[in-house]
Amino acid sequence: MSLPNVSATTDTQPWFAAYLAPKCKQPKGMSREELLAILKEDPDAVGRGIVLVDLRKADHEGGTIRGSINLPAQSLYPALPTLYGLFKAAGARKVVFYCGSSRGRGTRAAGWLTDHIENQGDTTMESLVLLDGVRGWAAGGPEFVKFMEGYDQSAWA
Template sequence: MMASSAEPQNAAPWHAAYPVPMSQPRGMSREAVLEMMKEAVAGKDYILVDLRRADHEGGTIRGSINLPAQSLHPTLSTLYTMFRAAGIRKVLWYCSSSRGRGTRAAGWFSDYLADHGDADIESLVLEGGVTGWAAGGSHYVGWMDGYDESFWINAK
């Protein structure tokens, strides 16, 4: 009998191995993020973190790094060190909708910042995630790398 690659229905979610975030991160609208992108420098002033793993289809917001949520929590101290050394002031987390992985990641990083007394870096979640970004129309998809229109049409 061949083993199934699907998780059993009663398996705990991947994030159950990590603490529940204490912080409620502030959201940032796609309009505000786009304005920030036009005025600031990605990787210097801010960083966008795409938390999708297997669902990374359809493109990503320009300048984003991809850090799948499932591997994030154990790397928080390393990410913090890199972001701090780079002088990053805003870290924006997102997934498909930013209602699960995005909010959780932003909360974990906010908790980490609070535990280390760092008020210089802000951990935010992109409201609506990449789906909301793509739904914003041509003005937003023009700011995506690897944009695949057919993916977003089929996603509706």
């Protein structure tokens, strides 16, 4: 993947305007129920085959899903080739992105990695978006919340 020569965005442009739009506009999704089932079956699945990426930056409040790494969306695009290499070397089969709702940053990030995976001809790694994001996860109730680190109920009220 070649990175565009970008200049700093202005206050009138969103952060992602500096980068190419993903070709994959609707990446595959994973429901919170699917992810919870994986975590219940194998609490160590995250870090061993699955990578969870929390894309929130300034709004990284209220907790995160256990085992997630925080890579703010604004810094993701230029780092994709390096991240892909790291994920590949670690044996990741699924990379699951999320933000607050996973309707903006989560979908865009999963689309970018899907494009990169396809460009590499990789058929073993999959890029997914966590449907409804971390808000949906926290709203799922106690069964989901117990798989959060730094959970603060007041942030979800």
